[in-house]
Amino acid sequence: MLKLSKKADYGLMALQHIASNQYGDVAHARVVNTKEIAEEYHIPVELLAKVLQTLSKSGIIESHNGPKGGYLLGKNPREITIAHVLESLEGPLGIMDCSHEKDGDACMQREHCNIRTPLLKIQNSIYQLLNNMTLQDMLGGTPLITIQSVATEQQGVER
Amino acid sequence: MLKLSKKADYGLMALQHIASNQYGDVAHARVVNTKEIAEEYHIPVELLAKVLQTLSKSGIIESHNGPKGGYLLGKNPREITIAHVLESLEGPLGIMDCSHEKDGDACMQREHCNIRTPLLKIQNSIYQLLNNMTLQDMLGGTPLITIQSVATEQQGVER
DNA sequence: TGATCTCCGACCAAATCAGTCGTACAAAAG
DNA sequence: CTTTTGTACGACTGATTTGGTCGGAGATCA
Ligand code: FES
Ligand code: FES
Numbered sequence: 452m453l454k455l456s457k458k459a460d461y462g463l464m465a466l467q468h469i470a471s472n473q474y475g476d477v478a479h480a481r482v483v484n485t486k487e488i489a490e491e492y493h494i495p496v497e498l499l500a501k502v503l504q505t506l507s508k509s510g511i512i513e514s515h516n517g518p519k520g521g522y523l524l525g526k527n528p529r530e531i532t533i534a535h536v537l538e539s540l541e542g543p544l545g546i547m548d549c550s551h552e553k554d555g556d557a558c559m560q561r562e563h564c565n566i567r568t569p570l571l572k573i574q575n576s577i578y579q580l581l582n583n584m585t586l587q588d589m590l591g592g593t594p595l596i597t598i599q600s601v602a603t604e605q606q607g608v609e610r
Numbered sequence: 611m612l613k614l615s616k617k618a619d620y621g622l623m624a625l626q627h628i629a630s631n632q633y634g635d636v637a638h639a640r641v642v643n644t645k646e647i648a649e650e651y652h653i654p655v656e657l658l659a660k661v662l663q664t665l666s667k668s669g670i671i672e673s674h675n676g677p678k679g680g681y682l683l684g685k686n687p688r689e690i691t692i693a694h695v696l697e698s699l700e701g702p703l704g705i706m707d708c709s710h711e712k713d714g715d716a717c718m719q720r721e722h723c724n725i726r727t728p729l730l731k732i733q734n735s736i737y738q739l740l741n742n743m744t745l746q747d748m749l750g751g752t753p754l755i756t757i758q759s760v761a762t763e764q765q766g767v768e769r
Numbered sequence: 770t771g772a773t774c775t776c777c778g779a780c781c782a783a784a785t786c787a788g789t790c791g792t793a794c795a796a797a798a799g
Numbered sequence: 800c801t802t803t804t805g806t807a808c809g810a811c812t813g814a815t816t817t818g819g820t821c822g823g824a825g826a827t828c829a
Contacts, residue, residue: 452700453612453736457818460706460725467724484774492722498819504776517827518773533732541611547619563651565626566619569748573692576739577612580732589728616787643805657788663807676796677804776825785816794807799800 458540461494462502466536467589468492469512470528474590484521502540509539528590534581544581546574614696620653621661621699622692626748627651628671629687633749643680661699668698687749693740703740705733 465488472481485503489496503522507514513525524531538544545551547570549558558564624647631640644662648655662681666673670690672682683690697703704710706729708717717723 452618452696452703453614454704454707455612456816457707459611463725463729464723471724486774495819497821500775501777501819507776514775515827516775516825519828520774520826522775537611544611545613548613548616564623565630566622566748569743570622573739573743577736580735580739584728584732589725615785645805654788656790659806660788660808666806673806674796675794675804675806676798678797679795679805681806770829772827772829774825774827777823779821781818781820783816783818785814787812787814789812790810792808795805796803797805798803 455537456541458498458502458505459537461492461499462506462536462540463533463589464488464492464494465499465503465522466506466511466524466531466586469522469524470586470590473524474528482515482519482521482523487521505540506536509535511536511539528587529585531586532582533584533586533589534578536586537581544574544578546570546577550574615700617657617661617664617699618696620651620658621665621695622748623647623651623653624658624662624681625665625670625683625690625695625745628681628683629745629749632683633687641674641678641680641682646680664699665695668694670695670698683745687746688744690745691741692743692745692748693737695745696740703733703737705729705736709733 468488468491469483472483485500486496488494489499503512503514506512507522507525510525511531513523515521515523534544543551547567549567550571627647627650628642631642644659645655647653648658662671662673665671666681666684669684672684674680674682693703702710706726708726709730
């Protein structure tokens, strides 16, 4: 449940890879091409290509054509939020199908719907969660974002 | 993205309905049958039936056969967490397909995978979110659970 | 100019999901 | 004890989404 698509996975991996190549070491501004990433993580090339194209269309990464071409981050890793990445790959966040609906076509009459408000709350919380985490936080060395504020207690998350 | 299935929606609606009939008014322990709920919310009866069966199998509600039969909450609304409901209707929470994997069949070699840890963090946060919200919180009068802790300010925890 | 790379849209196959149907069974009412 | 009302359960179909593929067009550099 609540699984996010392969595209999203691939996209995040690729971003992490690009970011760490660009900021990680000596070589700054090293261009990374699709094939390299695909082979590194065993992702079907064509699919990854499509993912990267989408990301570049959103301004998250920049594409450089021609031989020696490839991809480069479009912004600082601190400014790339997970929410933005995911939303550009899959649709906008919508925990229920009628999350953001134009008043015209409501689902089963909204008056009777008793779960809309609480669910929107949840959805909003998740959004904040994703929006507060940036690519920077996913990079190796950096300590991960602390979202304990919502996590209260670690009561047996089983299995 | 991250949309949850119709079954989940229906399940939550039905639960809310059952709960408010059982605890809301004078009539305590009023049994509610499938057809009633289905008509109220314009849900296909058969599908709702299946959902309710699943829920009753998880002990969230109790079924009562025969004429005048129907469904009843199996626990106190405070003890029915959204997480439990959702997990019993859709699978266990898994933000990526390899969330809970037996060591045997890892996805693309886990060594190279750079996104597993941060994603698990996110997943865990979402779980806590859902696990801290109960059916009680979805009932009309009660003020909703305060998830502001993550939403508004990062109180205490810097980033 | 030609090799190499990204770009882009159309396409197919598999999996999942929503919804349907039919039958069996349980219990209350008469 | 029979009838009526309702749930239990599994198999089935159709629609939608997703994962993955293909082929050509355009850009860039040597
Ligand atoms: S499910 Fe759409 S308004 Fe309630
Ligand atoms: S995606 Fe499975 S371990 Fe990284």
